[in-house]
Amino acid sequence: MPEEKKVVRKKIAAAADLNNFMRDYYLELDAAAQKGAPKIAWCTSVGPAEILRAFGFQVYFPETHSAMLGATRMATEFIPEANAIGYSPDICSYLTADIGAFLKGVTPLEKAFNIKSVPKPDVLVFNTNQCRDVQDWFNWYGEKFDAPVLGVHTYRGVSEVTEKHIYSIAKQLEALVPPLEKITGRKFKLDDLKRAVALSRECSELWKKILDTASAKPAPLTFFDGTTLMGPAVVGRGTQKAVDVYKILLAELEDRIKKGEGAIENEKFRIYWDGMPVWGRLSTHSQLFAALNANVLASTYCNSWIFSALDPQDPFNSMARAYTELFIVRADEAKETYIKNMLAFFKVDGIIYHDAKTCPNNSNCRYGMPQRLEKQTGIPSLTINGDLNDLRMISDEQTKTNVEAFIEQLQERRHA
Amino acid sequence: MLNTAPLYVGADVGASRTKVAILDASKTLVGYAVLKSGTDFTATARQCLMQSLQMAGALESAVANAVSTGYGRHNVDFARDSRTEIGCHGGGCYHYFPVAISIIDIGGQDNKVIKLDEAGRRISFKMNRKCAAGTGAFLEEMSARLDIPLEGMNDLAAQSTDMVKLGSFCTVFSATEVLENIRHGKKIEDIVKGVFFSVIRRVLEMDSLSQNVVMTGGVVAHNPHLVQMMEELIGRPIRVPEKPQLTGAIGAALYAMNAADERD
Structure with a gap:
C-alpha cells in the first residue's frame, strides 16, 4: 500500500526564546490591564505602533490574537457568533472570529498564559492600509469599551509612492498626537518617537535578514516557521526586547546555513507563498510540503513586516512612507515587480497563491496576476482555495491533491 | 489459457466509483472493472482487481507493477506507488491522443x-x-x-x-x-x-x-x-477515448509500466 509519508522536522531552538518573548509580552499587557497602568492602546498590525510606544502605551494587536484563534482552531466555532449580529461570513474572518470569541467570553490567551480576557483599551488606533475591515473591527470594540477610536485612512492601489501620499499620511499621523496627549495626560516628546522608530527599524532589518536566510540552498527556515517567528516583528517593533530576541534567531539561522542544514530534508523544490497562511493548517501544510521535498521558503505575508523606509531622523514622514510602501497598499504593477524580485532572490521553482475567501486584499490571484507573472517569468503557479481563519472554507483533500499534482508538475518539468 | 505476460495495473479510487485497468506489455487494455467506491476503498479496489484479472485471464502473480490514484489512492493494498489523478488523467489521455490537448x-x-x-x-x-x-x-x-x-x-x-x-x-x-x-x-x-x-x-x-x-x-x-x-x-x-471513465486508471497503469521499466 502506498504510504503517506510522515515527516519529522528539526526544530528551531530559538523558537523557545520567541515563545518566551510572546508570553512576557502578553503577561505585561495583562498586568497593565489589571493595574490600569501603563495605559493600553490597541493597534492594527501595520498601524502606527511607534507613536503609541513614544507615549508609553502597552500596545495590543487584535490581529495577532485572532491569528491565535485560527492557529488553535478555535476561530471557526466563534465566527457564527459575529455573523449572527450582522457581520457577514464573507468579511474578514479575523474580525468575525475575534468579535465572536469576545461575545462568548473566550480567548486562547487563557490556555496559553492563563490570561482571562483581552486587555481593555484606553484607545484604539487603526490604519486602513490593510483593509477597511480593521476600522469596523476597532469601531465595534471602541463602542463596547467606550474607548476613543483614532485612525489613519490610507491610499489604495498606489503605483508609485509620491510626496503627495507621504504628506497626507504624515499629516494624519501627526494629527494623532493631540488626542493621544489628552488620553495619556502626557506631552508628546519627539525624541521618544525617534527612539521608537530607531528600534522599529532595527527590528525590521533583523527580520529582513532572518527571512533572507531562506535564499540559501537549502533554506534554513520555512514560511510556516516564519508565520510564528514573526510575532516580535508585529507586536514588539519599537522595543529593545524584539531586537534582542531576533539577534538570537538570526545567529541560529546563519549557523544552519554554514552547516548546510535545511529546514526540510532533501530540499528539491523551492516554493513562494502569496497570501495569508491558513492558520488552522500550519502544521498540516508544513508536513504536506516537506513530505514532497518542497520547501515553501518565502512569502509576501511574512515580508510585509519589513519597514526599510523608517528613519528616526524624520519619524513622521518616514513612517508615512514605510506604511504606504507596503505590498498590500500597492497597485498590481508594483506588486508584480515585487514578486518577480522575490522569485529571483529566493531562486523559486513555483508559486502558491492562497485565495482566502474572506481576505480579498491579501488574495492576489483574482485579477489575472498568476497568469501575467507566469507569462513573464515562466515560473508555474497553483491557486489553492481556503481561508485564514474560517476552516469551513477549506477542503483538505482538494488542497492535498492540488499540491501533490503541482509538485509532480514541477518534477516533470525538471526532467523534461 | 492464462495470460502470463507482465501486466500493469492502475487503480483509480474516486469519490464515487473505483476503476481498475490492466495493460499488457504492448499497452493494450486487457482487463478492467468499475464499481461503486462505497465505504471500504481497500476492499472495493481489490474486488475491481479480481474482476479485471478475470477479464484478462490472468492471475495476480502476473502483475509486474501497480499504481493507485484518486481520492482513495492511499487505500489500495496491491499498489506499490501512487500518483495524483491529475497526472494519471493526463497520461491516460495523452496515450490515446498524443498531441497538445x-x-x-x-x-x-x-x-x-x-x-x-x-x-x-x-x-x-x-x-x-x-x-x-x-x-x-x-x-x-x-x-x-x-x-x-x-x-x-x-x-x-x-x-x-x-x-x-x-x-x-x-x-x-x-x-x-x-x-x-x-x-x-x-x-x-x-x-x-x-x-x-x-x-x-x-x-x-x-x-x-x-x-x-x-x-x-x-x-x-x-x-x-x-x-x-x-x-x-x-x-x-x-x-x-473509448473508455472515458477509465483514463485515470489507464494513466496509473502507464505510470506502473514506466516505473517498472526504470527499475529494470
Whole structure:
C-alpha cells in the first residue's frame, strides 16, 4: 500500500526564546490591564505602533490574537457568533472570529498564559492600509469599551509612492498626537518617537535578514516557521526586547546555513507563498510540503513586516512612507515587480497563491496576476482555495491533491 | 489459457466509483472493472482487481507493477506507488491522443481541466473549487429532485427542444430553480438539458481551452449528449477515448509500466 509519508522536522531552538518573548509580552499587557497602568492602546498590525510606544502605551494587536484563534482552531466555532449580529461570513474572518470569541467570553490567551480576557483599551488606533475591515473591527470594540477610536485612512492601489501620499499620511499621523496627549495626560516628546522608530527599524532589518536566510540552498527556515517567528516583528517593533530576541534567531539561522542544514530534508523544490497562511493548517501544510521535498521558503505575508523606509531622523514622514510602501497598499504593477524580485532572490521553482475567501486584499490571484507573472517569468503557479481563519472554507483533500499534482508538475518539468 | 505476460495495473479510487485497468506489455487494455467506491476503498479496489484479472485471464502473480490514484489512492493494498489523478488523467489521455490537448474530466465530486503540450508535459491544471456545482454529484442531486433515474438523463436531454437555463452557481439553489420550473409547467427534458448546460458552464469557467479538447470521466461516459452540447458551445469537435471513465486508471497503469521499466 502506498504510504503517506510522515515527516519529522528539526526544530528551531530559538523558537523557545520567541515563545518566551510572546508570553512576557502578553503577561505585561495583562498586568497593565489589571493595574490600569501603563495605559493600553490597541493597534492594527501595520498601524502606527511607534507613536503609541513614544507615549508609553502597552500596545495590543487584535490581529495577532485572532491569528491565535485560527492557529488553535478555535476561530471557526466563534465566527457564527459575529455573523449572527450582522457581520457577514464573507468579511474578514479575523474580525468575525475575534468579535465572536469576545461575545462568548473566550480567548486562547487563557490556555496559553492563563490570561482571562483581552486587555481593555484606553484607545484604539487603526490604519486602513490593510483593509477597511480593521476600522469596523476597532469601531465595534471602541463602542463596547467606550474607548476613543483614532485612525489613519490610507491610499489604495498606489503605483508609485509620491510626496503627495507621504504628506497626507504624515499629516494624519501627526494629527494623532493631540488626542493621544489628552488620553495619556502626557506631552508628546519627539525624541521618544525617534527612539521608537530607531528600534522599529532595527527590528525590521533583523527580520529582513532572518527571512533572507531562506535564499540559501537549502533554506534554513520555512514560511510556516516564519508565520510564528514573526510575532516580535508585529507586536514588539519599537522595543529593545524584539531586537534582542531576533539577534538570537538570526545567529541560529546563519549557523544552519554554514552547516548546510535545511529546514526540510532533501530540499528539491523551492516554493513562494502569496497570501495569508491558513492558520488552522500550519502544521498540516508544513508536513504536506516537506513530505514532497518542497520547501515553501518565502512569502509576501511574512515580508510585509519589513519597514526599510523608517528613519528616526524624520519619524513622521518616514513612517508615512514605510506604511504606504507596503505590498498590500500597492497597485498590481508594483506588486508584480515585487514578486518577480522575490522569485529571483529566493531562486523559486513555483508559486502558491492562497485565495482566502474572506481576505480579498491579501488574495492576489483574482485579477489575472498568476497568469501575467507566469507569462513573464515562466515560473508555474497553483491557486489553492481556503481561508485564514474560517476552516469551513477549506477542503483538505482538494488542497492535498492540488499540491501533490503541482509538485509532480514541477518534477516533470525538471526532467523534461 | 492464462495470460502470463507482465501486466500493469492502475487503480483509480474516486469519490464515487473505483476503476481498475490492466495493460499488457504492448499497452493494450486487457482487463478492467468499475464499481461503486462505497465505504471500504481497500476492499472495493481489490474486488475491481479480481474482476479485471478475470477479464484478462490472468492471475495476480502476473502483475509486474501497480499504481493507485484518486481520492482513495492511499487505500489500495496491491499498489506499490501512487500518483495524483491529475497526472494519471493526463497520461491516460495523452496515450490515446498524443498531441497538445486540454482535458476536461468530469468526475463524481470534482472536475479538472488539464493542459498538456505536444510532448505530453503538463502545462497547467485546475480543479473545481470546494463546491459540487458542475460535477457528477450535481447531476445525482438533480436526478433525485426530478425523480428520474440518473442513467435516464442523457436520453431526456437529447429530446429537449426548448432548454431551460438555470442561473445559480449553487446546487441547492439550482434545485430550487428546478422545482420552480416544474411548477411553471416546463418539460422535464428541457429542464434536464438545462442541468447539463449548467455543468458545462461551470467547467468552462475553470480555464480557457486549447485547440484540441478531450473529455473524460464517468459523467462523460454515461452522458454523450453532454459532449455534443459542449462541442456546439465551443464550436469544434471533442475527442473522447473509448473508455472515458477509465483514463485515470489507464494513466496509473502507464505510470506502473514506466516505473517498472526504470527499475529494470
